[in-house]
Amino acid sequence: MDGIYDQKRIVSVHQMLFDMASGNFNTRIPQSTQDDELETIVVLINMVAEEMKDSLSDFINTHRNPEFIAPTTLVVDAHYFITNFNSELLLFLGYSEIELLDQPLATILTPASLEQIQDLFESSVSVPTILSIDFINKAQLPFIISCNVGRMLPRSEIIFTFAIPKNSDFYNPLFDETRHKKQIKSRKVDAFLIQQLYDYILAHLDSPLPSIQLLARKFGTNEYKLKVGFRHFFKTSIYxxxxxxxxxxxxxxxxxxxxxxxxxxxxxxxxxxxxxxxxxxxxxxxxxxxxxxxxxxxxxxxxxxxxx
Known part of the structure; x- marks a missing residue:
């Protein structure tokens, strides 16, 4: 019976991934009472869908036609050199194909964002993660974009997928204000989460510390956010x-x-x-x-x- 139930859960995961690939981030997989790796995957996929939905809401104006949203892709190799991208990235950053191909990722990212990417993949993260990344265009102007970042299996390339508007009123004060409010809200949520982890550790000093994976699942987040968030607030690692x-x-x-x-x-x-x-x-x-x-x-x- 369990095998049939697990098969249904796997089908739900496949359907959800198909919906997300089609641009539908409203689907959610119902959580079960099971305590296994498949349930961990369900939690993480639901989390990615929710964060993708929130990040894309920055770019979508319900009074405009969706054709103004341009899906953009960037691929870098294991040494963080740019190996592939679509034409939308060139329009967005103002570079030509020759100026970007085989160039270091540092060409179009701030040092802080590059370090953020490197930390993410040094931690062996196994699922796509949403990050706010500071891109730098050819005129050396920075722009914050929410990206879905993951590794292309079984190869070692890293792929960035994100959406940018084609219309020129993308960088307007109203957008910046809305984004700023969302960032403040996100930081408050992160602070509350890390405070919960802090309290949990102090209350369980008499027990061995659970793995980061188990802690992330317990607090409803991913390993990267938990580790980076704790280090940000307490200037040290969880362990x-x-x-x-x-x-x-x-x-x-x-x-x-x-x-x-x-x-x-x-x-x-x-x-x-x-x-x-x-x-x-x-x-x-x-x-x-x-x-x-x-x-x-x-x-x-x-x-x-x-x-x-």
Whole structure:
């Protein structure tokens, strides 16, 4: 029975991908109670469709004919050199074909956006991702465009797909204001998400940290957004923050309690004492055995417990 149900879910995924390829981003796959990789794919596809719908809404004016929307494609190789594009990209940026072909991607992107792309693919992201990318035209004017960025399997090329209006009133103050408001709203949502992750980590220092994939699924986002968002707000990685906080907790417990070092290591999420000891020494420069226990605090705690 499960095989038949899974087959129906796979058909739904195929249909959704076909709809998205046709430009329909309104379809959603109903989520199930299953806890498997297929359900993870369903969540990610629904998320991509929602973000594509939001990003394209910047370009669509319901009072105009859709023919003003120009689908644009850009392909770069594994070394970030431009290998292919359509004519719309040339019109958009003002370059000729000779001026762009085989040129580094840095020619048409700001350094920050190029670094953003490189970070994305160094993290081995497996699904298309929506990014706001700063393009630079031939006149050296920057333009922010929401792009669907993914890897062309089984090859290593990276493909950018996005939509741009052909009409000249694309870059008008009203558009910029709307885009700015959406960016502020997006940043607020990201801040709320990262705050939830921060609170979750602090509340679960006694347990091993789940993988980034599981954390992303738990908080309804993708791995890239979770990692980049956390680093943006806390200037460190998720795992480093988790490790620092549990070691700080361990240090406090060693100083102020009579619990054995082995028990403390378990209480801060380490599966073995040897791993705890190595991590503690690497972080503080000395082993847990070398921490001086605060006898006054321990005595006071013991007296208070005796009084009870």
């Amino acid at each position: 480093k923050f988790y490790n620092q906080e549990r070691l700080k907790k361990a240090y406090f417990m060693i100083e102020h309690t009579t619990k054995s070092l082995k028990n403390i290591s378990v209480m801060v999420g380490f599966t073995t004492y040897s791993n705890f000891s190595k991590s503690f020494k690497k972080h503080y420069g000395f082993s847990p055995f070398e921490v001086q226990r605060n006898q006054a605090s321990i005595t006071t705690s013991t007296v208070n417990l005796t009084g009870l």
